[in-house]
Amino acid sequence: MWITFYHQSKRYKRSLDLIDTRTNRKLAQQKLIPEIQYKLNSGEFFKNEIKIPIVDEFVQKSFKIHKSRRKPSTHLDYYNGYFNHIQEKFGKKYLNEIKPSDIELWQNSLLEKGLSPRRIKTLRTIFTTMYSDAIKDGVVNVSPLTMVRVPKAQKVEIKPFSLDEIKLLISNAEGQIKNFLALAFFSGMRSGEMIGLRWSDINFEKNEISITRAIKMGEISTPKTENSMRVIDIISYLHPYLKNQFQVTGNKKSYVFLNDKDEHFYDIKRIRETHWRKLLKNCGFEYRPIYHTRHTFATIMIEHNEDILWVSNMLGHTDSTMTLSKYARYIKRENVKRAQFLL
CATH class of the missing domain: 1.10.150.130 (Tyrosine recombinase, N-terminal domain)
Incomplete structure (x- = not known):
């Protein structure tokens, strides 16, 4: 709402900083405008007026x-x-x-x-x-x-890969991308966490990976949330792929995945645009974001009745409630008769 008035033959226009509603118009007439008139007569209006910036x-x-x-x-x-x-x-x-x-x-x-x-x-x-x-x-x-309401976002449809599709993708991937995808599909790690992974974070004796950093747009920082700082298991299926990657970059004692300059990848975009899109096309799959590797890990583990608390920790979720809210529909419901005690 705005008010226009004249003072000493000069025209002024000022905002009342109110939305134009019936209640606010009443407030302006009964309180704000009389206050302005008083301040104009007393000389306080221009003395204490705050300059509005652009x-x-x-x-x-x-x-x-x-x-x-x-x-x-x-x-x-x-x-x-x-x-x-x-x-x-x-x-x-x-x-x-x-x-x-x-x-x-x-x-x-x-x-x-x-x-x-x-x-x-x-x-x-x-x-x-x-x-x-x-x-x-x-x-x-x-x-x-x-x-003003925020535009409503359409719910992103999760399209997990099947085990056969995963095996086809990994078998057709070349070089270290084969190992990168194995880690993506069988750890639930985020893309930025994987390109930020160092060999010092991997403990082969304990079969554990410590996730303490992520890389996005060249910036090395902590992972997405506090709960994303976590220790996850190396499942047995993933073990040989990490050993193969160690043969490629382990002697560098640096990051697990390195570009052709022996530096960490600047961002997941490079892998996505150079390798991921091409691989999906070669395998005859429609495009899906590379983030769906993480969704796939969650859905496959839940479909095969892995402990939801374990899955939640692997993903770095706050708790299992968050995990269930996204993936509950993938829990297998056996043909079990419920509430038999009532019979």
Whole structure:
């Protein structure tokens, strides 16, 4: 809501930082406008008025506030997201000028361009954080995003591979990619965790792997969540593939998987675009994200009645509830008659 008024023959327009509703109009008439009139007459209005910054100015301040709390890759993603999808439309607008309808139209335009609801939710985070900082500083009183719903994301369909399909993929893979896929399918590790794996993390005597780091966009950091820092088992089927990989890179005493320059992979994109897509095509499979190797591990283990707590730990989930919420439908339901005690 805005108010326009004249003072000493000069026209002013100010935002009341309120959404235009019947309740807020009543509040403006009974309280806010009389307060403004009093401050104008007393000379306080312009003395204490806070200068409203434009989005370009304040978002930089917001980025600086939160930079130390975010992973460098997250900070970079937000920074690029702002310049690619927000700045052109909102950069020169004052924070109190942006209306809920502006946000809604912006979201719709992003959907039309092909951005996913998940990506738009990330971009909204940039806005939400900025307005939260502005409210704390007393620059504005309300965020226009509170009145706008996040676009609903379509549930991603899990398409796990069968055991025969896994064996076909691994047998057709070449070089260390064969061992990489075996680890992916039979450990449940995330892609970033695998390219961040060092030989010092693998204990062949105890048949254990310690997961303490991940690599994304060249950045070496901790895994996705606190529970992702974990120790997992090397199942017997996976053992020979890791031994084969040790023959390839073990003497480097570095990362388990190395590129042609004997360095860790910069990001999973290189493996996905150079090897994974080609392999799926050669095997006659439709494209599925490489992340489905992790889904496949979970579904196969659950289908074959492995302990859900063990599966949950292998995946690095917070608890088994999280695992069941994703994969419960893959639990085999034997033809057992229930509640027999009632008969």
